[in-house]
Amino acid sequence: MDGSWLPGVLAIAVGLIVFAVARKAQPASNQQGSGIEPPDATLATELIVATFNIQTGKNSKGKRDISRSARVLKDAALAGVQEVYAPTWLNRLGVGTAQPEALAIGSAGRTLFSATRLRWWREHRGNAIVTKLPIEHWRTEMLPDRSGKSFRNFTVAKTNWRGHTFFFINTHLHTRAGRDEQLAEVLQEFDRYQRVILVGDFNTDFDNPTLQQALNETDVCDAISEAGLEPHTDRRIDWILCKGFAVISGRSLPIGVSDHPYYEVTLSPLP
Numbered sequence: 001m002d003g004s005w006l007p008g009v010l011a012i013a014v015g016l017i018v019f020a021v022a023r024k025a026q027p028a029s030n031q032q033g034s035g036i037e038p039p040d041a042t043l044a045t046e047l048i049v050a051t052f053n054i055q056t057g058k059n060s061k062g063k064r065d066i067s068r069s070a071r072v073l074k075d076a077a078l079a080g081v082q083e084v085y086a087p088t089w090l091n092r093l094g095v096g097t098a099q100p101e102a103l104a105i106g107s108a109g110r111t112l113f114s115a116t117r118l119r120w121w122r123e124h125r126g127n128a129i130v131t132k133l134p135i136e137h138w139r140t141e142m143l144p145d146r147s148g149k150s151f152r153n154f155t156v157a158k159t160n161w162r163g164h165t166f167f168f169i170n171t172h173l174h175t176r177a178g179r180d181e182q183l184a185e186v187l188q189e190f191d192r193y194q195r196v197i198l199v200g201d202f203n204t205d206f207d208n209p210t211l212q213q214a215l216n217e218t219d220v221c222d223a224i225s226e227a228g229l230e231p232h233t234d235r236r237i238d239w240i241l242c243k244g245f246a247v248i249s250g251r252s253l254p255i256g257v258s259d260h261p262y263y264e265v266t267l268s269p270l271p
Contacts, residue, residue: 027151028115028123032139036131036157038110044077044132047161047245049223050264051199051238053082053172056125057099060255066099070106072253072262077161079107079130079264080170080199086115086123103130114140114155116172126153127200129170133159143171143185146178154186154200164269166244167193171200179203180210187214195244195269197223201260205235219243223265224250230263238263244270 038044050073057066073079087098097105100113109132115123129135138157145151154171169190173182183204190198191214204211215222223240227250230236238260245267253262 024119025124025149025151026118027142027145028118028126028153030139030141031114032137033112034135034137036110036112036135036138038132038134039108041132041134043108044161046077047267047269048076048078048264049168049197049199049240049242049267050076050079050262051082051170051201051240052079052262053201053238053258053260054084055258055260056083056085058259059257060259066097066102067106068257070103072257073103073107073109073130076107076109076130076264077132078159078168078197080168081128081130082170082172082201083125084113084128085125086113088122100128103128108132110135112138112155112157114153114170116142116153117149117151127155127170127172129155129157129168131157131159133161135159141189143173143182144178145174147174147176150174152182154189156189161269164195166195166197166269169196169198169200171198171202173201173203175203180208183208183210187211190214190241190243193243196242197245197267198239198241200239201237202239203237204239205237214241221245221247223247223267224252224263226250227265229265230261240265242267246270 054069091098100111104111112129115126140155143152226247248266250265
């Protein structure tokens with residue numbers, strides 16, 4: 001045997017190692033930025049705030065159509081969106097429409113994407129804020145992780161509506177290990193501000209002691225419940241919490257476009 005087969009075997013072995021490394025999920029990093037302007041701020045005639053886990057654009061039957069997810073958000077001035085795919089290499093070459101861009105087009109706003117994980121040497125998946133309001137500055141912080149693969153973060157953006165400045169926080173917490181620690185950190189961030197809205201898929205229902213403690217604060221409003229959309233007893237895991245706002249009305253859509261309901265509330269800043 002002359003060993004002529006050895007280079008081929010080594011090439012295959014190296015290829016498999018590279019493939020495994022590239023495929024493995026890695027955590028994204030903290031980020032920050034500023035200066036996001038909507039196409040037309042006059043579209044936000046009401047302060048309608050929403051939360052929607054879009055399941056990467058898949059409906060409850062598993063069919064993916066990101067434009068359908070975007071159309072659900074068309075009335076929202078601000079929306080926290082969870083489970084969004086980052087632009088692909090093909091998108092960056094002008095092939096197809098990236099999910100963050102599709103959300104912006106369908107909702108007539110701008111999209112701020114914040115990656116939670118990296119794969120294939122690029123941002124792979126994360127969350128997004130869809131806005132018709134200007135964002136003065138923003139930052140994304142990674143949350144503590146025990147899973148080694150399902151990385152999570154929160155993004156906080158400073159914005160204003162009709163002269164009222166406030167902060168908007170979007171998050172998606174883990175389903176199991178470390179979720180309570182993540183929730184405590186996000187609620188600590190929420191507590192820093194006097195006028196603030198926190199939205200997201202908490203994967204946490206009303207019975208959670210950490211969440212209950214926050215809801216018992218006199219200035220904290222569970223906007224979805226206040227709007228009469230879904231009471232605490234329905235084991236809801238999607239939330240819109242606020243301070244410094246009154247709830248005027250609300251609207252929800254059942255599971256169908258996604259495996260999560262869609263919630264939006266109309267808010268009015270308190271004096």
